[in-house]
Amino acid sequence: MSIKQLTVFVENRQGALVQITDLLAANHVDMRALSIADTQDFGILRLIVNDNDEALRVLQSGGFLVQATDVIAVKISDTPGKLSSALHALNVHGINVEYLYAFITRTARHAYVVLRVTDNDAASAVLEEAGFHMVSEEDIKKL
């Protein structure tokens, strides 16, 4: 089970990021989670939003290089050691994590971890097998 992440290429210049958040705000796109990877030359912004199609449309028409990327999200209880056990499960099965980021919500006592792995289906199966709940697009919308 995978969900969509929006990946945006961000130039390394002042004001680049705020242009993106302004565009999303003006079009009432709600962000669930975000992470940014930066290098000396550029950044890669990763977003989980409530409305992928709309966000994709407004960013593309705003001239941004944006892509919908399949990632997986797993719900874990907000207690020490839980993330470790999820990562152990992936590690044991030889699944590589390219990157991950986590977020918590106001309502549930859970954390959500977004993972970019080499094989989404295999990783989902491994995590479910280990007793984790995989998060769907529907779940994201309801958060």
Added chain:
Amino acid sequence: MEERYYQKEIETMPYEQIRALQSEKLVKQVQHVWDNCPPYRKLMEEKGVTPADIKGIDDLHKLPFITKDTLRETYPYSMLAVPLSECVRIQSTSGTTGKRVIAYYTQNDVNLWEECCARAIVAAGGTKEDVVQVCYGYGLFTGGPGLNGGSHLVGSLTLPMSSGNTERQIQFMMDLKSTILCCTPSYAAYIGESLKEQGYKPEDNSLKAGIFGAEPWTEEMRHDIEASLGIKAYDIYGLTETSGPGVSFECSEQKGMHINEDHFVAEIIDPETGEVLPEGSKGELVFTSLDKEAFPLLRYRTRDICVLSRKPCSCGRTHVRMSKPMGRSDDMMIIRGVNVFPSQIEAVLLNEGYAPNYQIVVDRSKNNDTFDVYVELSPEQFTDTVSGITAREKALAGAIRTMLGIGPIVHLVAPKTIARSEGKAVRVIDKRKLHD
């Protein structure tokens, strides 16, 4: 110090005699291409000129020009004017496959080329007692083979180092007490800095002179190199098309490079109209070879902008002097001694699946050229990982290195971010100060 020459009689020949010699040789060279090189004959016929029209040097202007494109169109055998069995060597420019220019040499062509280089070495003070360290590239590039051959003729001990591996260059330089260094000026500057970093003072090495060419350099750079190495730095000029380095070279006066006029006729033309300009005018340098057998050149447009001077020179040489090139009449850049055309970068981009939206930025840091290429990413090439993008940058830099022989730093950038002026993208930003 008494001025020394490799071939005194020719190098100090009175101008009238040089002209007479040129006239005599030109008639023969024109007849040679007419008889033996069909592409030349066709060019001459198109211009309505036959060998009978060329009675001497005053008729030179009647001949058609040739350009790098003329030579590329006849790839791979260029404008070969002898049977291949008479050729003993090729050298080549860097360039796109199918677009590079291959220069062919008979044994006599090699001999005359090396003789020109020997004149340059002797003008820089070289004798058979010297140790000449050649760190121009060896191989298809003419720098290494040319100076190597010249050094042999002078009788100097020749160190065929080729380029790179600075540690080893310095080790040989110190252990074998090199006295003359031959390389690009930027590499000379780099060696100077490396020596300083290793704690050597300029007087610790045995060098007395350097012969530096293959790229533009300023008087300021000359002073830096002379100070850091404790030497006198001489300029040398040449093109693969004419044979290689040694077409012209500096003497102790260091005011322009004497063109070996017994082998080459130089003209300065208006690059727009092709009209021959009087002595002292700034314009495009055009060469005609007089003795070449395998690969003769009639009125070859170098695209280098220069000035010629016949003012008497204190060294006693009578051959005309050319200024350092002051620019180009085309878009070629020389980066780290390598000729680079933006079209070559564009060809690599298209080949690698990129749109040709790019910008080349060249600068000079500590006397070394920096070379950066900015390329706009397309949606298809965008990936969500940093490693994915840096891998693309490295792959593209590698492809450009394969094409040019020198590698840039590639920066992938967002679409439509490369500066455009009046709607047209600015392809090259050269921040170097190359001309005085």
